[in-house]
Amino acid sequence: MGSRYQQATTLHIIIFLLVIHLVTGQYKIISPDNPVIGVIGKGVILPCQLKVNIIPERLSVQWIFTGDSPKIDVTTYDGKNTYNPVREDYAYQGRTNFFQSEFKKGNLSLHLKNVVLSDKGKYTCSVFYENWYDEVVVDLHVAAKSDESSVFLDGHVGQGISLTCKSQGWFPEPQIVWLNSTGQTRKEKVTTQAMKTSSGVFDVVSSMTLEPGSDKEVSCRVVNNLLNAMCESRVLISDVFFPSTSPWMTACLVILCLNIAVIAAVGYKLNSSFTQSRKAATSESRDHLERLKAEQDFWEARSHAVPITVNADCQVLELQVPGAPDVGSNMSEPAVLNAASTVPVLVGKEGFSAGKHYWEVEVGQQQDWVLGVLRKTGRPKEEGFLPGEHYWALHRSQGDIFSSEGDHQIAKRQMSDSVIGVHVDLEEGQVSFYEAKQMGIMVSMPLRLGKDPAEKFYPFLSKKEGEHTPAIHPVLIPVPLKLH
Numbered sequence: 001m002g003s004r005y006q007q008a009t010t011l012h013i014i015i016f017l018l019v020i021h022l023v024t025g026q027y028k029i030i031s032p033d034n035p036v037i038g039v040i041g042k043g044v045i046l047p048c049q050l051k052v053n054i055i056p057e058r059l060s061v062q063w064i065f066t067g068d069s070p071k072i073d074v075t076t077y078d079g080k081n082t083y084n085p086v087r088e089d090y091a092y093q094g095r096t097n098f099f100q101s102e103f104k105k106g107n108l109s110l111h112l113k114n115v116v117l118s119d120k121g122k123y124t125c126s127v128f129y130e131n132w133y134d135e136v137v138v139d140l141h142v143a144a145k146s147d148e149s150s151v152f153l154d155g156h157v158g159q160g161i162s163l164t165c166k167s168q169g170w171f172p173e174p175q176i177v178w179l180n181s182t183g184q185t186r187k188e189k190v191t192t193q194a195m196k197t198s199s200g201v202f203d204v205v206s207s208m209t210l211e212p213g214s215d216k217e218v219s220c221r222v223v224n225n226l227l228n229a230m231c232e233s234r235v236l237i238s239d240v241f242f243p244s245t246s247p248w249m250t251a252c253l254v255i256l257c258l259n260i261a262v263i264a265a266v267g268y269k270l271n272s273s274f275t276q277s278r279k280a281a282t283s284e285s286r287d288h289l290e291r292l293k294a295e296q297d298f299w300e301a302r303s304h305a306v307p308i309t310v311n312a313d314c315q316v317l318e319l320q321v322p323g324a325p326d327v328g329s330n331m332s333e334p335a336v337l338n339a340a341s342t343v344p345v346l347v348g349k350e351g352f353s354a355g356k357h358y359w360e361v362e363v364g365q366q367q368d369w370v371l372g373v374l375r376k377t378g379r380p381k382e383e384g385f386l387p388g389e390h391y392w393a394l395h396r397s398q399g400d401i402f403s404s405e406g407d408h409q410i411a412k413r414q415m416s417d418s419v420i421g422v423h424v425d426l427e428e429g430q431v432s433f434y435e436a437k438q439m440g441i442m443v444s445m446p447l448r449l450g451k452d453p454a455e456k457f458y459p460f461l462s463k464k465e466g467e468h469t470p471a472i473h474p475v476l477i478p479v480p481l482k483l484h
Contacts, residue, residue, distance in 0.1 A: 035139040038115035048125035050106035067121030117200040144171040160211040165220035176206040181217035298439040301423040304356040305475040310346040351456030360473035370395040371461040403443040
């Protein structure tokens with residue numbers, strides 16, 4: 001009797017083990033070979049492939065997230081319906097779905113939409129069927145890539161030119177490489193900073209100084225090694241931007257030295273009997289030297305040329321202009337200011353907070369116009385910008401040119417040039433206006449720099465309806481090379 005009971009028990013155990021073996025041999029989840037990489041803002045598929053010939057209807061799947069926080073039940077499929085846990089802080093609500101049409105093929109993968117930085121972590125795919133259970137862990141890495149980078153000319157550093165490369169929206173922190181025209185890494189010293197934003201991605205800024213005589217084609221390449229992706233910008237720097245290699249600067253210095261030598265020779269050889277003629281010659285030479293110095297200053301200012309574009313919409317500037325003199329009045333006396341009047345102006349799209357910047361405006365033969373630079377420390381008022389201390393300008397009225405100082409003192413000046421150059425020097429704190437064709441300075445005005453870190457200076461010029469409007473005159477600037 002006992003022997004028969006023992007035999008029956010043994011047979012049941014053997015059958016049970018065989019069933020378990022058959023079930024476990026029939027179902028198997030294929031593990032992914034590598035971590036999955038998701039791009040921020042885009043969708044990603046977390047793989048979970050069941051190796052089986054026929055999928056039972058009562059099969060259920062559960063996805064669980066494990067990251068820095070406690071485990072989160074992402075979503076569940078019970079064989080008929082999909083469930084998402086309802087929580088106030090639920091981060092996956094509306095962002096997940098299964099490929100139900102692929103269930104018959106064993107595809108239990110999860111589609112995660114609109115990937116965010118906090119999605120980084122491990123995801124467990126758990127599969128249940130009666131007494132069988134198996135799971136696989138998918139490791140999700142998160143990355144981000146910017147679509148563009150930009151190279152800017154910051155100004156002169158000694159005899160070289162400072163270049164800055166900027167790009168935004170990277171994760172993880174990218175690498176910046178400066179290249180020459182042959183694609184080789186440049187040997188100049190590079191300074192790079194990466195700033196982590198509130199959203200967790202990185203903005204990068206890198207700077208280098210291009211010295212005279214070096215390869216003038218410069219490329220800035222930003223690389224994301226996790227995505228094996230990059231973006232690149234190139235510029236070609238002309239020799240005219242290097243102070244030591246400028247042909248105008250060299251010519252002016254040579255002429256200046258020759259004139260000094262001539263003056264010294266004339267002064268040495270002339271005796272006291274020709275005192276009057278010597279004074280005349282010295283005065284003429286001095287005027288000539290001053291003219292050469294003025295041209296040299298003009299070309300130095302013009303070497304800081306930058307591209308200028310203005311907004312199409314007009315803004316309003318309150319401007320005090322001189323009134324017409326009374327009949328019989330002394331024309332040499334300062335003009336009397338009228339009450340402030342509003343003038344429609346076009347304002348530059350980008351402002352300057354540091355460095356030196358130059359641009360030119362073509363005014364033609366117009367009798368009335370205004371142009372210059374204005375300061376903004378915040379949002380402008382609805383009716384326009386504050387007068388006086390917030391703008392520095394030249395204003396032409398009835399054929400005469402006036403310069404506005406900070407306290408509205410007006411200096412009257414005749415003018416015949418049709419192109420005006422404007423040079424804003426935020427290092428020395430002054431703005432200068434030039435007769436571009438005559439290569440001479442018209443007037444310089446001091447800038448009162450505030451302590452507001454958001455303070456910027458914007459180019460502006462007048463706008464007239466139905467009449468010719470002053471236009472930005474093209475000046476030679478570096479042209480970016482397009483990538484192929």
